Amino acid sequence: MTTTVSIIGGAGYVGGELLRLLLFHPNVTVRQITSASQTGRFVHTVHPNLRGQTMLKFSHPDSVEPCDVLFIAQPHGVTGAAIEKYAAIAERIIDTAADFRLRDAAAYERWYGAPHPNPQWLEKFVYGLPERHRAELQSARYVSGVGCNATVTNLGIAPLADAGLLESVVTEVKVGSSEAGGRPTDSSHHPERSGSVRSFKPTGHRHQAEIRQELGNNFDLHFSVTAIEMVRGALATSHCFLKDPLPEKELWKLYRAAYRDEPFIRLVKSRVGIHRYPDPKLLAGTNFCDIGFAVDAGTNRVVVISAIDNLMKGAAGSAVQAMNLMCGFDERAGLGFPGLHPI
Amino acid sequence: MTTTVSIIGGAGYVGGELLRLLLFHPNVTVRQITSASQTGRFVHTVHPNLRGQTMLKFSHPDSVEPCDVLFIAQPHGVTGAAIEKYAAIAERIIDTAADFRLRDAAAYERWYGAPHPNPQWLEKFVYGLPERHRAELQSARYVSGVGCNATVTNLGIAPLADAGLLESVVTEVKVGSSEAGGRPTDSSHHPERSGSVRSFKPTGHRHQAEIRQELGNNFDLHFSVTAIEMVRGALATSHCFLKDPLPEKELWKLYRAAYRDEPFIRLVKSRVGIHRYPDPKLLAGTNFCDIGFAVDAGTNRVVVISAIDNLMKGAAGSAVQAMNLMCGFDERAGLGFPGLHPI
Amino acid sequence: MSGKIAECPECAANVALPADVMEGEIVQCPECGLELEVLSLNPLSLAQAPEEEEDWGE
Numbered sequence: 001m002t003t004t005v006s007i008i009g010g011a012g013y014v015g016g017e018l019l020r021l022l023l024f025h026p027n028v029t030v031r032q033i034t035s036a037s038q039t040g041r042f043v044h045t046v047h048p049n050l051r052g053q054t055m056l057k058f059s060h061p062d063s064v065e066p067c068d069v070l071f072i073a074q075p076h077g078v079t080g081a082a083i084e085k086y087a088a089i090a091e092r093i094i095d096t097a098a099d100f101r102l103r104d105a106a107a108y109e110r111w112y113g114a115p116h117p118n119p120q121w122l123e124k125f126v127y128g129l130p131e132r133h134r135a136e137l138q139s140a141r142y143v144s145g146v147g148c149n150a151t152v153t154n155l156g157i158a159p160l161a162d163a164g165l166l167e168s169v170v171t172e173v174k175v176g177s178s179e180a181g182g183r184p185t186d187s188s189h190h191p192e193r194s195g196s197v198r199s200f201k202p203t204g205h206r207h208q209a210e211i212r213q214e215l216g217n218n219f220d221l222h223f224s225v226t227a228i229e230m231v232r233g234a235l236a237t238s239h240c241f242l243k244d245p246l247p248e249k250e251l252w253k254l255y256r257a258a259y260r261d262e263p264f265i266r267l268v269k270s271r272v273g274i275h276r277y278p279d280p281k282l283l284a285g286t287n288f289c290d291i292g293f294a295v296d297a298g299t300n301r302v303v304v305i306s307a308i309d310n311l312m313k314g315a316a317g318s319a320v321q322a323m324n325l326m327c328g329f330d331e332r333a334g335l336g337f338p339g340l341h342p343i
Numbered sequence: 344m345t346t347t348v349s350i351i352g353g354a355g356y357v358g359g360e361l362l363r364l365l366l367f368h369p370n371v372t373v374r375q376i377t378s379a380s381q382t383g384r385f386v387h388t389v390h391p392n393l394r395g396q397t398m399l400k401f402s403h404p405d406s407v408e409p410c411d412v413l414f415i416a417q418p419h420g421v422t423g424a425a426i427e428k429y430a431a432i433a434e435r436i437i438d439t440a441a442d443f444r445l446r447d448a449a450a451y452e453r454w455y456g457a458p459h460p461n462p463q464w465l466e467k468f469v470y471g472l473p474e475r476h477r478a479e480l481q482s483a484r485y486v487s488g489v490g491c492n493a494t495v496t497n498l499g500i501a502p503l504a505d506a507g508l509l510e511s512v513v514t515e516v517k518v519g520s521s522e523a524g525g526r527p528t529d530s531s532h533h534p535e536r537s538g539s540v541r542s543f544k545p546t547g548h549r550h551q552a553e554i555r556q557e558l559g560n561n562f563d564l565h566f567s568v569t570a571i572e573m574v575r576g577a578l579a580t581s582h583c584f585l586k587d588p589l590p591e592k593e594l595w596k597l598y599r600a601a602y603r604d605e606p607f608i609r610l611v612k613s614r615v616g617i618h619r620y621p622d623p624k625l626l627a628g629t630n631f632c633d634i635g636f637a638v639d640a641g642t643n644r645v646v647v648i649s650a651i652d653n654l655m656k657g658a659a660g661s662a663v664q665a666m667n668l669m670c671g672f673d674e675r676a677g678l679g680f681p682g683l684h685p686i
Numbered sequence: 687m688s689g690k691i692a693e694c695p696e697c698a699a700n701v702a703l704p705a706d707v708m709e710g711e712i713v714q715c716p717e718c719g720l721e722l723e724v725l726s727l728n729p730l731s732l733a734q735a736p737e738e739e740e741d742w743g744e
Contacts, residue, residue, distance in 0.1 A: 013685055020681060041615070048618035049625050049682040052609050178685050231685050252697040252718070266395050270719035271696065272384070275391035282392050285628070285683045311685075337680065338363060339392040340628045342356055342521050342574050342654075384714050384721075398716065 002029045003327055004067040008086070009074035010058060011035035012182045014096050014145075016047040017316035018071050023054055025320065025334035027327065028069070030054075034061040046182075064089055069323055072096065073316075075181075081117040087142075092326055094319050096145030100125040102209055111206035128322040130331065131155060131262055131289075132214055137325040148314025149173045149225055150210035152236040155265065155289045155313075156306030159258040160240055161215040167300070168220035171238040175200065176230030176280075179310050194229070201225040232311055233280030238304040248295045251302065255291065263332050264313065264321070268292045278307035285309060286339040287317035345372045346670055347410040351429070352417035353401060354378035355525045357439050357488075359390040360659035361414050366397055368663065368677035370670065371412070373397075377404040389525075407432055412666055415439065416659075418524075424460040430485075435669055437662050439488030443468040445552055454549035471665040473674065474498060474605055474632075475557055480668040491657025492516045492568055493553035495579040498608065498632045498656075499649030502601040503583055504558040510643070511563035513582040518543065519573030519623075522653050537572070544568040575654055576623030581647040591638045594645065598634065606675050607656065607664070611635045621650035628652060629682040630660035692732050696720045701732070 005022055009015050010033030022030050033043060035058040043058060044051035064070075070090035072079050079086070080099035087093065102108045105119040116122065126133055126140040129151060137143060153171050160166050177193055187193065202224045211221060246254075252267075259265040269292040270276045278290035292305045308314050317335060324331045348365055352358050353376035365373050376386060378401040386401060387394035407413075413433035415422045422429070423442035430436065445451045448462040459465065469476055469483040472494060480486060496514050503509050520536055530536065544567065551566045589597075595610075602608040612635040613619045621633035635648045651657050660678060667674045690703045692713075699717040703724070707713065711724045712735050721735040 016684060020683075024679070024681070045613070045616045047684055048611075048616075048622075049629075049684040051611065052631075053681050182685075232683070249696070249698050252699070256699070256717075267717060268391075268394065269697075270388070272714075272719040272721065273388045273391075279391075284686060286392075288395075336367070338367070338396050340363075340575070341359060341390055341392040342525075343627060383712055385716055385719070388714070388719055400714070 003027055003069060004029055004031045005069045005071060005323075006030070006032040006034070006064060006067045006090070008034050008061060008064065008070065008072045010043070011038045011046050012073055013178050013311055014315045015073040016050075017311045018073060018096070018319065019043060019047060020050065021316055021320045021334050022071075023050070027329045027333055030056065031067050032059045032064055034059045034064060036061055066090065068092065069094065069327065071319060076112065077114070083118050083121050092141050092143075094128065094143045094145065094322060095125075096315055096319050098147065100142070100144040101127060101147065102213060103127075104213070107209050107213070111209045127210075127213070128318055129154065129214065130318065130321045130325055131265065132158070134325060137322050138328070140326055143319075143322045143326065145315055146318050147207040147210045148179060148234055148308065148310035149175065149205065149236070150207035150214070151314050151318065152234045152289065152306050152308045153207075153211055153223070153238060154214045155308075156236050156291055156304045157238050157240060158215060159254050160242070160302070160304070161219065162258070163254060164218070165242045165244070165246065166219035166240060167243050168222070168241045169238055170222040171236055172224045172226060173234055173236045174226050174228045174230070176233045176310065177227070178231050179234070193227075196227065196229070198227045199224070200227040230280070232284045232309050234308050234310045234314060235278065235280050236304075236306045238306070240302045240304055242300045242302060245300045246295065246302065248293075251293050251295065255293070259291070264288050264335070266290050269294075277305045280307040280309060281343060282339050282341055283307055283309045283312070284339060284343060285312065285337050287312050287321060287335040288339070289313050346370055346412060347372055347374045348412045348414060348666075349373070349375040349377070349407055349410045349433070351377050351404060351407065351413065351415045352421075353386070354381045354389050355416055356521050356654055357658045358416040359393075360654045361416060361439070361662065362386060362390060363393065364659055364663045364677050365414075366393070370672045370676055373399065374410050375402045375407055377402045377407060379404055409433065411435065412437065412670065414662060419455065420457070426461050426464050435484050435486075437471065437486045437488065437665060438468075439658055439662050441488075441490065443485070443487040444470060444490065445556060446470075447556070450552050450556070454552045470553075470556070471661055472497065472557065473661065473664045473668055474602075474608065475501070477668060480665050481671070483669055486662075486665045486669065488658060489661050490550040490553050491522060491577050491651065491653035492518065492548065492579070493550035493557070494657050494661065495577045495632065495649050495651045496550075496554055496566070496581060497557045498651075499579050499634055499647045500581050500583055501558060502597050503585070503645070503647070504562065505601070506597060507561070508585045508587070508589065509562035509583055510586050511565070511584045513565040514579055515567045515569060516577055516579045517569050517571045517573070519576045519653065520570070521574050522577070536570075539570065539572070541570045542567070543570040573623070575627045575652050577651050577653045577657060578621065578623050579647075579649045581649070583645045583647055585643045585645060588643045589638065589645065591636075594636050594638065598636070602634070607631050607678070609633050612637075620648045623650040623652065624686060625682050625684055626650055626652045626655070627682060627686060628655065628680050630655050630664060630678040631682070632656050690730055692722070692730055694718060694720060694722065695732065695734065
């Protein structure tokens with residue numbers, strides 16, 4: 001008996017990526033995908049890559065029928081208030097927005113500027129980063145999505161943080177335009193956005209809260225985000241200042257021990273060819289996080305370079321990976337696309 | 344028993360795309376992939392998207408062992424001279440270069456500037472465009488690849504040409520940088536190529552020979568190619584001047600009748616949304632040819648717009664589709680990737 | 687002689703040598719891509735082969 005899934009908020013970029021993955025997923029059947037603005041239209045109207053793949057139409061959000069797993073991809077703040085309604089619809093819920101990512105209601109209020117509408121639900125949610133919460137996810141009913149900038153940073157520096165080697169980190173994430181979602185704004189207008197190299201959040205980016213939650217507070221974290229010419233993709237350059245310098249061979253061993261068995265993490269640090277460090281361009285549509293590093297000889301600085309597709313490992317990919325764990329499927333099911341080169 | 348395939352000339356862009364498709368193809372096993380310059384190296388050294396997908400290494404071209412289907416992706420002129428050697432290696436050959444595309448040796452000499460080294464082999468090859476040669480391909484042993492600019496044009500205007508409606512056609516294909524292949528040149532140097540809108544071949548592009556071969560000579564053909572900011576992709580805008588004007592509804596019927604059962608052709612002409620006509624951006628990595636059209640009211644001009652991924656429908660995708668027909672597999676096997684949006 | 691395993695001097699990864707490997711042959715480390723020359727088989731010793739410099743000279 002196939003597992004039935006539905007998507008609430010299916011007209012956006014994360015909703016569309018979820019639909020692409022779930023339509024081609026071997027173990028599930030998509031029942032409904034909702035959009036208030038696109039109700040009644042074929043999904044390919046807003047997701048043109050799906051033309052000819054399905055005759056599915058958008059349902060109205062109020063007409064969602066019960067299903068096994070409910071994915072929610074609505075703007076921040078919406079799901080938090082409506083969680084009771086959604087919990088009546090499905091046994092399992094994966095909310096890709098931010099409302100249930102943080103375990104601490106005070107941290108939510110500090111970073112999202114308003115008290116959480118249903119704080120008592122926070123502890124029921126598991127943070128949906130499989131590489132950090134695999135066991136919990138296997139028995140979870142409610143899972144939050146992950147922030148893309150937090151995820152590319154977390155996965156990059158976690159081995160150093162977990163080993164207690166970090167004194168301080170200065171991270172700058174280079175991001176693409178799809179992070180802002182499908183709604184146009186003055187700053188996303190092509191003549192303004194195209195080719196710009198724009199310091200989007202030099203300080204105060206709220207994804208820091210997820211980095212703290214996942215990696216702890218025993219090192220200083222300085223976090224910035226810069227928008228560059230890119231649609232999908234995030235590249236984090238993390239300047240890690242260690243308590244004691246570490247030779248490269250030890251770094252290889254540390255990262256290999258941490259990630260050897262991870263299906264979606266690749267160590268990319270090559271002495272040959274032109275692809276010597278991670279590049280998000282190559283990861284479009286894949287669920288990979290590529291990680292490389294370089295030791296600044298004679299100092300205590302290690303530069304860790306990590307890359308993801310913000311719509312995949314940073315959102316829809318991790319959400320489907322979490323579903324695979326929750327439902328006991330092969331963790332890689334539906335996530336095998338290797339990416340394109342050249343692209 | 345799985346079908347064994349090998350790729351000669353595997354370090355280039357078409358070779359890499361063939362490898363990506365064949366590694367994930369349900370009915371075949373990749374035995375060898377050759378590259379003189381990269382012999383002994385892991386394939387991910389030059390095809391980074393395949394890191395972690397295979398431990399295959401490049402073999403030397405002289406060490407190719409017998410296999411069921413041999414794909415050849417070498418520069419023009421190489422395969423033509425060596426065909427006897429390759430024919431001894433495999434029962435079936437698919438040559439993605441140009442040497443065996445033209446049935447007429449004189450046309451080859453005219454467009455490729457040298458007499459064909461093995462003209463007697465030309466008639467043994469079937470032109471590898473499945474939409475035009477499906478029956479012949481099902482029993483073919485030797486198949487040529489297709490030219491990307493010819494293919495996007497052919498598929499776009501074929502219904503009009505086959506119905507004898509064309510008086511003359513003016514086609515301009517907008518192309519990306521991957522068409523020139525993996526070898527760098529002065530004009531492919533990023534500071535020169537990035538953002539340029541460069542009339543690459545205003546006249547005399549040799550793909551015209553394939554258009555003539557496929558669609559005949561009973562209409563005038565004026566063909567130009569312009570390079571734009573793009574890596575993968577080709578968009579043909581064909582100004583078709585008809586003997587008699589045709590209303591749009593008739594065009595819909597004509598194109599639906601021609602392409603209704605084609606697994607990889609989609610008619611894209613939409614009255615809603617922002618994706619109203621074909622856009623190659625959406626086709627990266629897919630085997631689709633999207634076709635749309637617009638009637639210029641009060642004149643005999645119909646503008647046909649067709650799009651492909653030059654490395655897929657214009658090369659590796661059609662080659663694998665041809666293999667599927669030759670070997671009796673499902674014609675869509677290994678070619679199901681729907682494409683990404685946004686990208 | 688079944689395929690031997692050597693340790694890459696650069697990144698300490700396991701480098702599986704082909705069963706028919708010969709002295710002087712170049713093998714590539716699967717993880718860091720370093721190209722290694724097989725100096726001797728008994729005892730097994732490898733050294734870094736000459737390599738091309740990174741050319742992203744931006």
